[in-house]
Amino acid sequence: MSWPAPLEEMRHRDRVFPHLRPKAKVDVSKNVLLYVEGVSVSFDGFKALNNLNLYINEGELRCLIGANGAGKTTMMDVITGKTPCDEGTVYFGQSIDLLKRSEPEIAQLGIGRKFQKPTVFEAQSVFANLELALKASKGIWYSLRASLSGPQRDRIDEILALINLSEAREQLAGSLSHGQKQWLEIGMLLVSDPRLLFLDEPVAGMTAQETERTAELLNTLAGDHTVVVVEHDMEFVRSIARTVTVLHQGSVLAEGTMDEVQNHPEVIEVYLGSDE
């Protein structure tokens, strides 16, 4: 029996729902997880990214800094499939061309992103937020299933410990401090075990103690995950970064250790020397 074309397509659920595809193998034989090469993006003739080149190694914790308007958000938008680019290439490992993938497909490949403002479900408990995130990462059919498996519960417990919220598991997310909400959102990304994580200003608005705890968390995540942090808080960057990349006018201005970039004359002039 032959099926009408749309039904035939539905039989191949993995074609219809990208999340059902097995996770693609990412070739990191050269130890580089992300290649951004020659990327330019213009908005009405203004170049937000200008021949940007950036390489992120597997398992590293990289900090990206740059003054307002340097192109940090646009860069993350291009990598995560939100904004198309005019020129350039973006590869995940040696062979996955991210510019050919949609935003959900890129998430499914294991690239997670936390936006600046936490977006947790305030009326749900901490545990329920993680449960919802886990089910959402498995797709719509999965969300209809009522209960979590034992290993999934264990994974959520592990994440709760990692993000320092084990004791707050039954608390409503809306009652958490700003810093705890940020951790919960990082936890919500971790349930799908992303390979590469982009975190936009993770310590903005945090207390000194929460900031310190976040530094520990990010250091723990690095290695198992590759973490790219966009941050304005220079003290925090100094406390976590091994390599810092400075963006300016849509290109990389300098890259190196915190000391190297802080002593870079052009960086001093355009960024660190400013009032930010």
Ligand SMILES: Nc1ncnc2c1ncn2[C@@H]1O[C@H](COP(=O)(O)OP(=O)(O)OP(=O)(O)O)[C@@H](O)[C@H]1O
């Ligand atoms: N959709 C858009 N349309 C027009 N211009 C845009 C758009 N998105 C970004 N821009 C411009 O591109 C430049 C780079 O912006 P982007 O948000 O990437 O910088 P940023 O480094 O993330 O800055 P911030 O630290 O303020 O978040 C800015 O001058 C911005 O005004």
